[in-house]
Amino acid sequence: MPNITLGWMDYSIMLIYVGFVLGIGQALRKYMKSSNDFFMSGRSIPAWVTGLAFISANLGALELVGMAASGAKYGMMTCHFYWIGAILAMTFLAVFMMPFYYGSKARSVPEYLNMRFDGRVRCLNSISFAIMTVFASGISMNALAKLLNSLLGWNYHLSLWICSGVVLLYVLKGGLTSAIYTEVLQFFMIVLGFSPVVYLGLKDVGGWSVLKEKLAGVAQNPASIGVGEKSFQPDAWTGAWSPMIQGASSNPMGVDIFAMVFGLGFVLAFGYWCTNFLVVQRAMAAKDMSAARRTPLIGAIPKMFIPALVILPGMIAAGLAFTGKDGYRLPPKVIAESAYEKIIPAVKNAAATGLTGEAAVQEVAKAAGMKMIPAKVDEIIKAAPTLSDADIKGRVQNAVAENDYDGVILSLVKRYCPPGLLGLALTALLASFMSGMAGNVTAFNTIWTYDLYQAYIGRSKSDAHYMWMGRAATVIGILISIACAYFAAMYNNAMDVIQLVFGFVNAPLFATFLLGMFWKRITATGAFLGLLLGTITSAAFHALTLATGNAPGVKGGYVTVIQSFPSEMAQNFWLASFAFLTCLFLTTAISLVTKQTKTDSELTGLVYSLTPRIKSADEVWYMRPGIQAVALLAVCLVLNIIFF
Amino acid sequence: MTLDICWPIGLMFSLVGAMLTVFGLVTRASEEMYKRSLDININLWWGLILLAFGGLMLFNAWKNSKKVK
Numbered sequence: 001m002p003n004i005t006l007g008w009m010d011y012s013i014m015l016i017y018v019g020f021v022l023g024i025g026q027a028l029r030k031y032m033k034s035s036n037d038f039f040m041s042g043r044s045i046p047a048w049v050t051g052l053a054f055i056s057a058n059l060g061a062l063e064l065v066g067m068a069a070s071g072a073k074y075g076m077m078t079c080h081f082y083w084i085g086a087i088l089a090m091t092f093l094a095v096f097m098m099p100f101y102y103g104s105k106a107r108s109v110p111e112y113l114n115m116r117f118d119g120r121v122r123c124l125n126s127i128s129f130a131i132m133t134v135f136a137s138g139i140s141m142n143a144l145a146k147l148l149n150s151l152l153g154w155n156y157h158l159s160l161w162i163c164s165g166v167v168l169l170y171v172l173k174g175g176l177t178s179a180i181y182t183e184v185l186q187f188f189m190i191v192l193g194f195s196p197v198v199y200l201g202l203k204d205v206g207g208w209s210v211l212k213e214k215l216a217g218v219a220q221n222p223a224s225i226g227v228g229e230k231s232f233q234p235d236a237w238t239g240a241w242s243p244m245i246q247g248a249s250s251n252p253m254g255v256d257i258f259a260m261v262f263g264l265g266f267v268l269a270f271g272y273w274c275t276n277f278l279v280v281q282r283a284m285a286a287k288d289m290s291a292a293r294r295t296p297l298i299g300a301i302p303k304m305f306i307p308a309l310v311i312l313p314g315m316i317a318a319g320l321a322f323t324g325k326d327g328y329r330l331p332p333k334v335i336a337e338s339a340y341e342k343i344i345p346a347v348k349n350a351a352a353t354g355l356t357g358e359a360a361v362q363e364v365a366k367a368a369g370m371k372m373i374p375a376k377v378d379e380i381i382k383a384a385p386t387l388s389d390a391d392i393k394g395r396v397q398n399a400v401a402e403n404d405y406d407g408v409i410l411s412l413v414k415r416y417c418p419p420g421l422l423g424l425a426l427t428a429l430l431a432s433f434m435s436g437m438a439g440n441v442t443a444f445n446t447i448w449t450y451d452l453y454q455a456y457i458g459r460s461k462s463d464a465h466y467m468w469m470g471r472a473a474t475v476i477g478i479l480i481s482i483a484c485a486y487f488a489a490m491y492n493n494a495m496d497v498i499q500l501v502f503g504f505v506n507a508p509l510f511a512t513f514l515l516g517m518f519w520k521r522i523t524a525t526g527a528f529l530g531l532l533l534g535t536i537t538s539a540a541f542h543a544l545t546l547a548t549g550n551a552p553g554v555k556g557g558y559v560t561v562i563q564s565f566p567s568e569m570a571q572n573f574w575l576a577s578f579a580f581l582t583c584l585f586l587t588t589a590i591s592l593v594t595k596q597t598k599t600d601s602e603l604t605g606l607v608y609s610l611t612p613r614i615k616s617a618d619e620v621w622y623m624r625p626g627i628q629a630v631a632l633l634a635v636c637l638v639l640n641i642i643f644f
Numbered sequence: 645m646t647l648d649i650c651w652p653i654g655l656m657f658s659l660v661g662a663m664l665t666v667f668g669l670v671t672r673a674s675e676e677m678y679k680r681s682l683d684i685n686i687n688l689w690w691g692l693i694l695l696a697f698g699g700l701m702l703f704n705a706w707k708n709s710k711k712v713k
Contacts, residue, residue, distance in 0.1 A: 196690050418686065420671075421681070
């Protein structure tokens with residue numbers, strides 16, 4: 001495995017960053033006077049700060065790594081995770097939902113559910129959310145430690161504990177404000193750390209128009225860089241919408257327009273951006289209603305352009321690999337050290353017995369457990385008698401045909417960054433891992449303290465007690481995250497299973513909020529049963545469907561397969577749509593046959609029809625959220641047309 | 645009033661920017677090192693950009709602090 005060696009300059013930049021985040025925690029310490037300061041930043045943060053934190057909390061390192069991977073695998077269509085899959089939902093949150101979240105004085109999303117419905121809905125949502133956040137941060141920490149280990153040769157355990165320790169220190173000192181401030185710092189780190197890499201990559205490949213030509217080549221012959229067998233129309237990697245017009249089978253993502261617009265753009269996007277406490281908490285910390293509503297709107301501006309920073313590198317990598325410029329290829333999957341015990345004898349055996357061609361390649365591929373490039377394996381076998389074991393290892397690794405997409409972004413960093421800039425880019429990555437963990441931990445400690453501890457265990461204690469509990473929850477949350485990281489490291493499938501469960505929980509959630517906020521007839525029983533049954537439905541949907549090419553099991557279809565989808569992505573989008581509609585239908589039906597236990601006055605400020613409109617007439621017209629939302633949507637529409 | 649975030653952002657990027665600029669100047673003769681970045685002394689140029697960004701943030705912070713007083 002080719003490691004990256006860091007110089008003193010690179011380490012200095014990393015240390016400066018760590019020094020600054022710890023310094024921010026220390027400087028904020030004196031402002032943490034009550035639990036309100038610790039959990040909600042005393043509702044005092046200006047809109048541009050909460051706005052950047054709002055998108056930054058979502059721009060974790062797994063996102064950075066994963067979006068570049070998808071950029072190489074699926075091309076331009078990946079941008080929909082930032083456009084239709086985010087902007088619509090963010091403007092909806094700002095214009096229609098924020099008045100209830102912020103105006104109700106709820107301190108968390110589950111607390112809003114408690115006000116609108118009852119303790120059962122709150123309990124269901126807060127427990128599932130608390131579990132999800134610690135697992136999410138555990139998965140991400142495991143990925144970080146693994147990356148630092150394979151790339152820089154750092155010790156896995158040491159990286160895990162040191163990074164967690166830094167996060168623990170600054171969250172303990174500065175609470176949510178610390179987390180928000182470091183998220184903003186991280187936002188600028190990512191923008192300023194990755195743009196030179198993208199600039200150099202684009203310049204190297206020959207500019208956007210040359211990249212488009214190369215990607216047309218990739219689309220017609222994806223097998224040439226190992227991203228798939230089937231060939232597509234030339235625009236499959238460079239169009240955002242055009243590859244979907246002829247249906248799911250005409251694009252590498254395997255998704256049709258309905259699944260994209262309804263599944264991703266409506267159900268998944270609204271479910272995430274409008275109900276996930278991790279992001280909504282940032283807006284709740286804003287200094288007033290106007291700032292809270294502007295939080296998602298301000299976040300939406302950079303959000304639209306982030307694809308240039310995170311998806312474009314993946315497309316550049318695919319383009320470079322297509323022509324094999326300076327020997328560049330998409331990084332191969334790494335062969336486990338233990339597999340060489342079988343591979344080296346297999347190679348030597350083939351050389352000794354004069355085995356060549358297809359049969360020899362298959363022997364080696366079987367030993368490695370991966371597809372291999374036949375020509376390269378042939379070469380190795382021919383040269384084997386003169387090669388040392390270490391040489392064979394290196395060459396076999398290079399002959400792996402399967403791509404490690406998650407390594408795409410770092411392969412570019414390594415290719416273009418001289419010492420100095422290298423430190424900056426890697427610090428940006430480190431920053432996004434740490435702030436991702438801080439975001440999860442601050443959401444976890446708030447939910448635990450307010451929605452579980454205060455609601456069920458320790459009622460009416462002193463404020464100092466809750467603040468102490470918040471700090472304790474921070475420590476416990478980080479310890480559980482570390483445990484989850486080890487768990488994810490132990491079981492390869494752990495990550496798939498966990499992400500699956502996230503899907504089950506998230507998919508129906510938006511139906512509950514939508515109905516609850518806009519229809520006063522919805523009852524607590526209806527919401528609770530609808531949400532519970534919606535979650536069960538999505539689990540059942542998963543058990544009965546499968547994406548083509550996957551074996552029944554973790555990926556679905558383990559009961560029986562009654563419907564198959566062209567891709568996993570399509571399966572996810574349809575699962576979400578199905579769960580949403582089930583929850584919508586059941587919540588409505590059950591509400592209509594049960595009695596509304598809350599009076600109209602109890603629901604004032606929580607339901608649209610019973611809440612007086614916010615008068616924004618005193619603001620200049622261009623500062624009104626509705627107007628800004630329309631302007632943002634127009635810009636997003638233009639982007640979609642340009643890259644149609 | 646809490647800590648103005650422009651201070652730490654401004655300070656950090658000015659510091660890192662200054663370091664990269666100086667590093668770029670010192671290593672400007674090394675063709676080997678900058679072959680990777682397509683023969684551009686990216687440390688020098690990007691260092692200057694970071695310095696400018698950091699300076700802007702510091703100016704902002706300074707302006708905000710005067711407004712509060």
